[in-house]
Amino acid sequence: MGTKEEAQGTLSSTDFGVAASAFILNWNTVCSSFPPWTWVLSHHQVEGYLSLENVLLSSTQEEHSELSFPEAGKHSHQEDPIDVDDATLVHTNPCKVHYYDLHIIYCNSYRVPVLYFRAYDSDGEPLEFDEIEKDLPAYSKKALSDSKWTFITQEEHPYLNRPWYKLHPCGTSEWMKLLFHADDALAKTGVAIELYLVAWLSVVGHVVGLRIPFEMMKQL
């Protein structure tokens, strides 16, 4: 990463690829108890992004009985009796479970990584933003509302063409600049590329409630 880019808190798309590889290696070694990040190639096989999917979050929210029954009122249809035998156990999940998919995608116009995420329940039904907010730990809700640099928007995923939530990148280069300038050692040795994503995720993760294991941060 040229010092010019570094000074601005941004990185080139090639450097993003380098940073991503380093990040995956680091994460999968240090955080083997966490699910691994993987690198996914877009269909054109040219660009790629980091992906962490099916992250399970047991929610403390109440199970809503009206959920997934949009036609409940109209259910006058009499279903034929279906055979169920004694050897079948039907279990209802006592705790409501939310799943999260996280993608880290490079943004060409802002020249920074962007965190895209979406949440869904065990039926696959996507969660609304206010439900996601309830899942966020208190410190990230505070971070989101206080900081003028972080807010969550819903936009079309660049590769999957469906709406995903993302942490808007317009403030990223600003706080990445601060992060790197704050550490003289980093600025001098210039190994910043490999550590870019860890540094970036330490801020972004804080906002969306994804805790970065301390071991990864030690290298910063």
Add this chain to the structure above:
Amino acid sequence: MASESIVVFAQFQSAVDEGFWHRFSSLKLNKLGIDDSPIPITGFYAPCSHPQVSNHLTLLAESLPSESNEQSSTAATSGGNRNRCPVPGILYNTNTIESFHALDKKSLLKAEAKKIWDDIHTGKAVEDSAVLSRFLLISFADLKKWTFHYWFAFPALVLDPPATLVDLRRASQYFSLEEAKSVSAACNEWRNSSLTADVPFFLVCVDPNSLATVKHIKDWETCQSDGNKLLFGFYDPCHLPNNPGWPLRNFLALISVRWNLKSVRFLCYRENRGFADLGLSLVGEALITVPQGRAAKTGNGLGWRDHQCLPNAVGWEQNKGRQVSRCISLAKSMDPTRLAISAADLNLKLMRWRALPSLNLNALSSMKCLLLGAGTLGCQVARMLMAWGVRKITLVDNGRVAMSNPLRQSLYTLDDCLNGGEYKATAAVKSLGRIFPAVDAEGVVMAIPMPGHPVPSQEEDNVLEDCRRLHDLVDSHDAVFLLTDTRESRWLPTLLCANTNKITITAALGFDSFLVMRHGAGPFSSNDERQRLGCYFCSDVVAPIDSTANRTLDQQCTVTRPGLAPIASALAVELLVGILHHPQGIFADGELANSSNSGSCEQPLGVLPHQIRGSLSQFSQMTLVGQSSNSCTACSSTNIRKEEWNLSSKQSIILPI
């Protein structure tokens, strides 16, 4: 002796990723149409990896055949990996909700169960054991409402009488420490090899030296040795400590048919953090009694080994304990109109978050705007209003789209000019809807009554009717834009707006100059004695007359430099937004640009001028303030009073003097 309880299996649970529905919708719209023949699909599952949550059988976008090779009759099982064991399935999608409910679920389940039964008997299930977990999905995709009704079935051959459970305990309690270590290692190896990671049924052989090996079930013969412990292992999606998962049902059927075993020791393989977890995994022993009843019926003594005798099957997925289908609505992420709305809202919100926290988006989206004139100014003003989030727009124009219009009037295209030309008001509304489907646009084809223009006697009633209509239109909107191309056509609207104290914005074009201004408050609008700002006519001393007669063509249709209309229109809309955000609204004083007036710095949108006059020849612009005139022909109180619902007065002004 152990209790005579039966094995109770935990039902498989389904999970459909929205990507599956997206892909299926696209397939249906682009390729299948009304064809409702069954589609081979692939499901994916993995062993349980969480002590409190079961794993699901998941459908993803990749579960469907790609749009290019629907011709293949077998599902191209997409590459599995350790987290995705591919399982074959079939999708029956109907074209109506009625046919969805009318599907014969019993016979569909039976047909899939038969496939499993056949695979067991022919030996295919030994070679490719994933077929034991074959599944069925019925659905109705409502592509108008973007809702998907669906129901899974996981066919399981029913053992009759059911298998009894002799023992069930945690695997760590069954194996010795040495054995456990070896079993874990062997399983991890199986799970890490790309050749076997997605093979969900296997054998675990533990020799007398506590050395365990994991083998393919087709190698069953090689495991027959007296000192060995033999367990039938399978990836168990279930997390429960007292119940094995669903895949065991058909596994037991296979074991009984192929190898005629009565006592089966099984391993419910579960993981934690990517490694075998013998504390979560279960080891149990089941007793299978050959169904003599059937044998007695068929009389050939084979019982279950008789291929022709298909056992009963169960497996329709329960929905929170009820026997009903599931339904998911994906309108928010699939309906293009909703996507357009949320994208537009996002844009405005971004503006508010990043630059203008006091932006009042609700005021903008609830404001009703009336645009008199759908020409160069009207088209641009309409577009700018939509960009600001205004949704309710009414356009009034009695003209038709002419061939020269599309170049300068940004809502029209060549098609609107054909066959004599569409009415502008109508064409504009259609165009706005194409740009943003959620706009609430209305077109009114009507001429604006103008003073001084001769009215033939047979048209009198129509003209009076138009006056009434115009009055009602002004009344029912919050802001009025005067965007017509003659001075006198602005007169009656100005008067009506002053009478009802509506926000009024005028834009007028010369050849290379423009005027954009906001009218002051109406004369009866407040009890203050303070001076109102003027309207368009306040600085005139002459009554508006017919300005178009006896003029040459280029003076009748205002010829202007093309850049003027977009500039003036944009300023007109920005002026409206300024008024909306000013605490005094229509009563706000006129401010001048570049003034040291401290009041203007407080407003986040900047100064709020009264009049803006611009000149393209100078690339310059200046702001002016004009007070209202007591002898204004349009907005003075004397005139308005005369107007108060006196039709004959209106008549006298409109008919030739």
